[in-house]
Every structure is written in C-alpha cells, then in structure tokens.
Amino acid sequence: MVTGLKPEKMAYYKQLHAHAWPGVLKKIKECNIRNYSIYIQKIEGKYFLFSYFEYVGSDFKGDMAKMAADTTTRRWWKETDPTQIPLPEAAAHKQQWQIMDEVFHTE
Template identity: 40%
Template sequence: MASKEPPRRTAQFIYLKPEHLDEYKEIHEKVWSEVLQAIKESNIADYSIFLSLTPRPTLFASFKYVGNDYDSDMLRMASHPKVQEWWRLTDGMQESPIPGAKGSAEGPWWGQMDEVFRLE
C-alpha cells in the first residue's frame, strides 16, 4: 500500500570490480522479471543505477520508497528467492565500501548516502 507521506529518497553506492564491468551492464539490460516485480511490490519507485569509471568503477543507486513500512518491505524483498539469487550473482561483481560486509542478504552491503541538498 502506498504511503500518503512524501517519498523517502535513498541514495547508495558500491564499487564495481573492473573485470565485471561489461557483464554487470549486460545483466542489467535484462533484469529478471521476478526481481523487477519484487522491487515494485516493495514500494520502490523511480529506481536508477548510475556508473562512474573514475577514480574507480563505482555504482550509484537512487530510488524513492513510497510505502509506509520500509523495514517490512525490505525484509519481504530480501526473502524472495529470485532476489536472493540475483544478489548472489551481482554481489560477486561488487566490492562493498562497508568494512566486514558479507553480502546483500546479510546487509548492509551498499554504502548509504545522506542528502545534503535538494531543489524541487
């Protein structure tokens, strides 16, 4: 159920292992339909992933959470078998900026960013 509150905006980053650059781009051209559906059912909207190659390959993700129970929605998505399979695939291509991180399923895996400026 969508929230009546303004969307919660989230920004994250993670490093991409250079040897997986092409493969990462290729699999994101055809994200599995079950994964896309799980993202939508978790009340995530306007989701984008950007890539910067310098100073090292870094992924930046942003999305809006439009639901009313973020923690429950994220737990439900994390328990989805196809999402878990997708994370096992993509985690091997990434390097977390979080010391000791073990993977998306054990989170946190992506570094979180704070919004310091916004113009609407």
C-alpha cells in the same frame, strides 16, 4: 547508495541489468520502490555504482525484509553481489551498498 564495481565484472553487471529478471522488477515494485536508477562512474581509476530510488511505502524496513526473503531476488543478488566491492563501512555491517546522506533535494 554507493558501492564499488569490479572492473573485470562491469560487462556482466551491465548485461544483467540490460535484461533484468521480471521477477526482480516485480518484487521491487511490490516493495514500494519507484524510479530506481543505477549509475556507473570511474573515480581515480576505480569504478563505483551509485543508485537512486524513491520509496513510496510506510514500512521501509519491513519492505526490505520482504525483498530479502524473496527467492528470485536472492538468486539475483547471487549474480550481482560478486561483481561489487562494498565500501568499508558497508562491509563492516555485512552490506553491499553504503547509504549516502542527502544534502540537497528539490522537486
């Protein structure tokens, strides 16, 4: 997935993730997400966040609904969402992150 990052919020975003809340990490695991990484990249003067994770469950939509209902996760998003600049397609669907199409994978 990909989203923009406000340059003036980069330090705060990094600080939040350097000390991610235990309740958020627990919920991520409970929702069957593993190997979750977020990367920052500057492209043509703008900053972007790229995330990758592996989903190991059988009901992605249900697990994402469970995560969205979690009060700790919702508080976390209140901290992280204002640091981000959703891409136009994501914003049109009232989402922070834009899902990217996978064109290659190997194990």
